Every structure is written in C-alpha cells, then in structure tokens.
Amino acid sequence: MEVLLVRSTVGLPLDSSRRRPFRAIHHTSSTISVCGGGTNLRPGEISLAHRGVLFLDEFTEFRRDLLESLRQPLEDGFISVSRASGSVTYPARVLLVAACNPCPCGFLGDPVEPCRCSPSAADRYRRKMSGPILDRIDLYVTVPRLTPDELVQAEGQGGESSIRVRERVLRAREVQWDRWKNLGYQCNAELPEKALRKQVRLDPDGRRFLKDVAGRIRLSGRGISRVLKVARTIADLACEESLSTVHLAEALAFREGGDLPWDR
Ligand SMILES: [Zn+2]
Incomplete structure (x- = not known):
C-alpha cells in the first residue's frame, strides 16, 4: 500500500505484482529529482524506492551535497521537503546499494592486472570515498575479478545458488517480522536505538568482544547500533536464536575498511 501510494502521486502505473521497487539514480541527477520537491511538489527517487532498493552506480562521481542530503532519510526512513508554502513529508525507507571502482583505473587489488x-x-x-554517509553503510564488499574457470562454470556449480539464498533471506525476513510485529517494526534495520538496546541481548563474551573492538577501531554509537543489527540479521540467516561473538565478528568484518583493497 505504501509503495502504491507513492507511485500514485507521480502517476506511475499501479502494478499489483507486489514487487519491491528498484530505482537507479545517475550521478548527474538533481537533488530535487532524488529527494523530492520542485514547483509541482512531488516525491523524489528516494521515495519511489521506498521499501525497495535505491542504487547508486559510480558512487565516487556523486556530488557531495547530493550525498549529504541522503543522510537524514537514510537514518529516519522519511524525508521532509520544504517549500515556501510549507513542508511535506514522504516515506523514504530504502536499502541503499552503491558501487564504485577501487581506484580510477579499476585494477587496485587485482591479482592479474x-x-x-x-x-x-x-x-x-580514496578521499572521495570518505564522508559521513559511509557511516550509514553497513556492508562493504570487494568483488574480485572472476577467474576463467568461474566464468565458464555452469549455473549452480560455484557455491550456493541465488534461489537457495533467496529462500534463506525470505525465512530470515519472516523471523524478523514475527519478532518485531508487536512493536510495529518489519525488520532488524528498522529498530530504533532504544528498542535495540532493550531487545537485542548480548552474552557477557559478546559484550566484552564488542566493547574491545569498538574501542580499538573507534566505532561511534551509531556504528555500534548498526553492527548489532547486522549481527542479529547474520544470526537470523543462520537460523540461530542467540547472538554470539561469531555473528558480531562477521558483522564487524563488513564495516567500512573491513574488506577494501587499499586496506590489505
Ligand atoms: Zn588504479
């Protein structure tokens, strides 16, 4: 219903496939087209991607001010657009996916080139890759070049198939939905700070581990919350009820700098 409501305000077809939205924005996009507003007040791409994916390719090419304007909605799940006549609030709960090369030529960390x-x-x-928005990105993954062997491998031979992964993700979503429905949240990511501290429990080992690492890598309060949410999701994907040090370690390994070629 939320997705259809946003689509209806801009006259997009209201398909009933119940597919989550996927919106890709270009680095030349205007702030209005991404965040919403304009003379004929309308929601931007971040609202059209509500409950779905907002994809930023060539992440390092994006203007700093545009990235800055995504900070608040990424944190709150909504965006307020002000105009002379007043302000409007649109939903903007997205899964942000950003991609970029490791360096201008694209071969940093490559085993061959x-x-x-x-x-x-x-x-x-590398400096373009820094900034406050990176604090709001939970998973950093380096995608290495595929070997010729991997490229010619038949579907399903190289590790877990996408269909199996999808099943696991859907199951984890259901577990989270069940866990939080009485509090009014759909998934771990939506949990506000207070509820997170109360509901996501760590055993003494986990607490000690997180405290140690957070101090060492100077993790902010927000960073700690995000690590807890990701760790809870990793445990859900593994169908494990209690949160252990293993899940925390995996979540921390995904943090900024955890898996980028220039840090190896
Ligand atoms: Zn290079």
Missing part, C-alpha cells in the same frame, strides 16, 4: 594509477590519483579517489 597491475594498477596504473599514481599514488596521488589513487589517494584523491
């Missing part, structure tokens, strides 16, 4: 970038160019590029 050497990186051709000068240290200063690579450094400039």
Whole structure:
C-alpha cells in the first residue's frame, strides 16, 4: 500500500505484482529529482524506492551535497521537503546499494592486472570515498575479478545458488517480522536505538568482544547500533536464536575498511 501510494502521486502505473521497487539514480541527477520537491511538489527517487532498493552506480562521481542530503532519510526512513508554502513529508525507507571502482583505473587489488594509477590519483579517489554517509553503510564488499574457470562454470556449480539464498533471506525476513510485529517494526534495520538496546541481548563474551573492538577501531554509537543489527540479521540467516561473538565478528568484518583493497 505504501509503495502504491507513492507511485500514485507521480502517476506511475499501479502494478499489483507486489514487487519491491528498484530505482537507479545517475550521478548527474538533481537533488530535487532524488529527494523530492520542485514547483509541482512531488516525491523524489528516494521515495519511489521506498521499501525497495535505491542504487547508486559510480558512487565516487556523486556530488557531495547530493550525498549529504541522503543522510537524514537514510537514518529516519522519511524525508521532509520544504517549500515556501510549507513542508511535506514522504516515506523514504530504502536499502541503499552503491558501487564504485577501487581506484580510477579499476585494477587496485587485482591479482592479474597491475594498477596504473599514481599514488596521488589513487589517494584523491580514496578521499572521495570518505564522508559521513559511509557511516550509514553497513556492508562493504570487494568483488574480485572472476577467474576463467568461474566464468565458464555452469549455473549452480560455484557455491550456493541465488534461489537457495533467496529462500534463506525470505525465512530470515519472516523471523524478523514475527519478532518485531508487536512493536510495529518489519525488520532488524528498522529498530530504533532504544528498542535495540532493550531487545537485542548480548552474552557477557559478546559484550566484552564488542566493547574491545569498538574501542580499538573507534566505532561511534551509531556504528555500534548498526553492527548489532547486522549481527542479529547474520544470526537470523543462520537460523540461530542467540547472538554470539561469531555473528558480531562477521558483522564487524563488513564495516567500512573491513574488506577494501587499499586496506590489505
Ligand atoms: Zn588504479
């Protein structure tokens, strides 16, 4: 219903497939087209992606001010657009997916092709990858080049198939829905700070472990909350009721800098 409501305000077809939205935005997009507003007040791409995926390709090419304007909605799940006549609030609970090369030439960390970038160019590029929005990104994953073997492998031979992964994800979603429905949340990610502290329990080992690592890598309060949510989801995917140090360690390994080629 929420997705259909947003679509109806911009005259998009109201298909009944119940598919979650997927919206890709380009780095040249205007802030109004992404966040909403304009003379004929309308929701932006971040609201059209509500309950679905907002995809940013070539992440390092995006303007700083545009990325800044995504911070608040990523945190709150809604966006307020102000105009002279007043302000409007649109829903904006998205799963943000961003992709970029590891360096300008794209080969940093590649086992076959050497990186051709000068240290200063690579450094400039890396600096573009920093900023407050990165604090709101939970999983960092390096996607290495596929070997010729992997490329010619038949579907399903190289690890778990997407269909099996999908089943696991749907099951984890159901578990989360069941766990939080009385509190009015759909998944771990939606849990506000207070509820998180009360509802997601750590055993003494887990608490000690998280405290140690958080101090060492200077994790912010927000960072700790996000690690807890990701760890809870990792445990849900593994169908495990209690949250252990293993889940926390995996969640921490996905944090900023956890798996980027320039940190190896
Ligand atoms: Zn390079």
